[in-house]
Amino acid sequence: MQWNSLNEFLAMGGYGVYVWPSFGVTALCMIWEVLILRRRHAAARTALNQSVASAGVAS
């Protein structure tokens, strides 16, 4: 390992301002995608259960 301190690691040899946004935005996008898919799945399930329940009441 070539890093002697946390500051040195974060500085990335002066390129931290380019390296960290690249990794940060990638991570955020991937986490965001998972979160919206979980929400979409839950919404689809809720809508289904409601329609099934209302159909059950109607019949």
Added chain:
Amino acid sequence: MKTDRMNWFQWSSPQTFYPLAGKLIPWFACVSIVCLVAGLYMGFLVAPTDFQQGDSYRIIFVHVPAAWMSMFLYVVMAGWAAVGLGLKARPSFMMAQAIAPTGALFTFLALFTGAFWGKPTWGAWWVWDARLTSELILLFQYAGVMLLHASIDDLRRADRASAVLALVGVVNVPIIYFSVRWWNTLHQGASISVTAAPKMAATMLAAMGVMALGFWMYSAAVTLMRVRCIILERERHASWVQIERIS
């Protein structure tokens, strides 16, 4: 009786695929997380500083896997589109539809991280270089496939039209891949080649490979998550969705 059988046949594929996808997602997700943690560890703590580019080169560990996935997912999407058109199989169209947003996301990330690598390396966030331009066109292609599907109300027509568009656009993928060889571009050549010896240190190469595997497994997991949403949304009037307790 006849209608029952027809109905069962009609819905059988999404019906069996929905729980199967649900079982597969945790496995893909686990492998993905393990690979991404290992890849980040190797990329930041094991791989040495590049003697030419300094530590800016570490962007390669997200940039190259994202760029690979952007092209690979397009080919897979076009493949499902072709199967859908050939067999008139709705689940294939659903898979194609489920892949597009993740492919678009990785195309965006390849361009974004590329800009953050280009600035310190070339001195410019963006150049109208063959590699960058053809990758930007790929982003528009993903957007086109998604928009076309969303803009047609009749789902069967939307499936077919967007599948044809996806198939026609696949011609751009080899153009992106070979652009660094066909044109004299600013973008560097391929990081990995079947015919040439690796130009990178073994630890850099290993970190990139593990990250790429992580991105691949991530794509599989989120595609299956999305196809499950699409199945529920599109098949909500089907009897199996109504009868079975959907988890």
